[in-house]
Structures are given as C-alpha cells and as structure tokens.
Amino acid sequence: MRTVVTGANRGIGLELVRQLQARGDTVEACVRDRGSAAALAALAGDRVRIHAVDVTVPATVRAFADALGDAAIDTVFNVAGSYGGPTQSLGQMAQDLALGDVAATFDINAMGPLRMTLALLPHVRRGATKKLVHVTSGMGSIADNTSGGYYAYRMSKAALDMMSKSLAVDLLREQIISVVINPGWVQTDMGGPHAPTPVADSVRGILRETDAATLADSGEFLDWKGGRLPW
Numbered sequence: 001m002r003t004v005v006t007g008a009n010r011g012i013g014l015e016l017v018r019q020l021q022a023r024g025d026t027v028e029a030c031v032r033d034r035g036s037a038a039a040l041a042a043l044a045g046d047r048v049r050i051h052a053v054d055v056t057v058p059a060t061v062r063a064f065a066d067a068l069g070d071a072a073i074d075t076v077f078n079v080a081g082s083y084g085g086p087t088q089s090l091g092q093m094a095q096d097l098a099l100g101d102v103a104a105t106f107d108i109n110a111m112g113p114l115r116m117t118l119a120l121l122p123h124v125r126r127g128a129t130k131k132l133v134h135v136t137s138g139m140g141s142i143a144d145n146t147s148g149g150y151y152a153y154r155m156s157k158a159a160l161d162m163m164s165k166s167l168a169v170d171l172l173r174e175q176i177i178s179v180v181i182n183p184g185w186v187q188t189d190m191g192g193p194h195a196p197t198p199v200a201d202s203v204r205g206i207l208r209e210t211d212a213a214t215l216a217d218s219g220e221f222l223d224w225k226g227g228r229l230p231w
C-alpha cells in the first residue's frame with residue numbers, strides 16, 4: 001500500500017506514519033515545515049519520504065503531486081488541521097468582522113483537504129484501494145453541538161464533512177471511497193494533556209476503520225471506535 005499523510009510531523013499524522021510504516025506500507029509524508037519534523041526525519045527511508053507541503057499554498061500542493069509523477073496512491077489521509085484562533089466566541093468575533101481567524105481555519109481544515117484531493121485524484125485513480133480519508137471532529141457534528149462556540153473550528157469541520165459527502169457522490173462511479181473520521185479526543189498538542197485517548201489508540205482505530213471501509217461506507221461519518229456519528 002502506498003499512502004499520503006498530511007500533518008505528518010506531529011500528533012495524529014506522525015503516529016499514522018509510524019503505524020503505516022510498521023505494517024509495511026509506503027508513506028509520502030507531508031509537513032508544512034521540514035525544520036519542525038525531527039521525529040519524522042528519524043523514520044525517513046525507503047518507505048517514508050518527506051515532502052514540504054503547506055495545504056494552504058496551492059503551489060506546494062501542486063509541486064507535491066507533480067513530484068509523485070505517475071505513481072499510484074492507494075489512500076490519502078488528510079490529517080493536517082488547526083483548532084482555530086483564540087477568538088472564537090461570539091463576543092470576541094464581534095470585534096473583528098473581517099473574521100480573519102475563521103477564514104484562516106477554513107483554509108487549513110476545509111480547503112486544504114480539497115486542494116490535496118483535487119491534486120492527488122489522478123494518483124488515487126491508479127491506486128488499488130482508492131480511499132480518501134479526511135480527519136474531522138465530533139465538533140463538526142451539528143447534531144452533537146450542545147455547547148456552541150468554537151465557530152471557526154466547528155464551521156470548518158462541518159464544511160469538510162460536506163466536501164467528503166460530495167466527493168463520495170461524484171466519485172462513486174469510479175469506485176473511489178471518501179469518508180470523514182472522528183479521531184476521538186486525543187493526547188496531542190491540539191487535544192492537550194487532559195485528553196483521554198492515547199494517540200496510538202486513536203490511530204489504530206483510524207486504520208482499522210479505514211481498512212474496513214468499502215464503497216458502501218463512502219460518504220459516511222466514521223468514528224475511530226467503530227460505528228457512525230450523527231451529522
């Protein structure tokens with residue numbers, strides 16, 4: 001299996017690279033800044049190659065796709081994400097109607113995975129498993145939103161979810177699978193120290209659900225523990 005992972009220098013992305021490499025897969029690991037990828041660099045070799053890709057910069061996404069040549073990619077893991085800026089409450093946002101943090105978070109969390117998908121579709125069409133896996137969040141669920149706030153993050157993940165659904169519809173005839181998956185509340189820089197789930201457990205769940213996903217699951221909202229989450 002040959003895979004692409006974004007956000008591969010830390011957190012869920014880095015652990016995905018570790019587990020994919022350990023089971024014998026080849027990983028094209030994308031990081032925004034090679035300078036902050038020391039842990040990933042330690043894994044680099046024949047089966048883990050590091051690429052500089054900022055998912056908000058189209059030229060870097062295109063250059064990465066070009067560098068892959070006519071290679072087949074089996075699964076793309078869109079992992080890179082941002083929790084949004086510190087001003088996501090109603091009161092704070094009212095001070096800046098430019099909504100710069102909201103736009104920046106959309107660019108990373110929703111437009112970034114769309115850019116990656118568009119650039120890599122030719123490679124995925126040549127792949128064997130043909131899977132697009134976008135890491136979303138329970139905070140993107142409208143049905144599950146009982147506490148409000150976090151506008152930038154919640155809105156961007158809900159947009160990502162809709163992107164995945166449209167991809168599933170548009171790519172059904174080509175038998176390309178598109179799913180979003182909730183990784184749980186995970187012990188990473190983003191999840192913080194109080195998160196209950198070790199990153200290795202979350203990633204084992206993500207891989208188990210990814211491997212099990214068939215065309216019948218395309219367009220669904222998967223959960224790392226199995227089952228489905230409500231939209």
Ligand SMILES: NC(=O)c1ccc[n+]([C@@H]2O[C@H](COP(=O)([O-])OP(=O)(O)OC[C@H]3O[C@@H](n4cnc5c(N)ncnc54)[C@H](OP(=O)(O)O)[C@@H]3O)[C@@H](O)[C@H]2O)c1
Pocket residue numbers: 006007008009010011012013031032033036053054055056079080081082083108135136137138182183184185186187188189190191192195
């Ligand atoms: N941790 C949780 O509890 C949790 C819960 C639900 C969903 N998620 C989702 O899971 C994914 C991974 O989260 P995490 O916990 O591993 O977060 P993390 O530890 O904060 O890592 C975020 C990753 O995204 C990368 N990134 C951010 N902006 C980027 C850009 N413009 N281009 C390329 N890479 C970029 C970061 O690179 P830099 O190091 O260069 O910043 C880093 O590798 C995210 O999509 C997040 O929303 C996490």
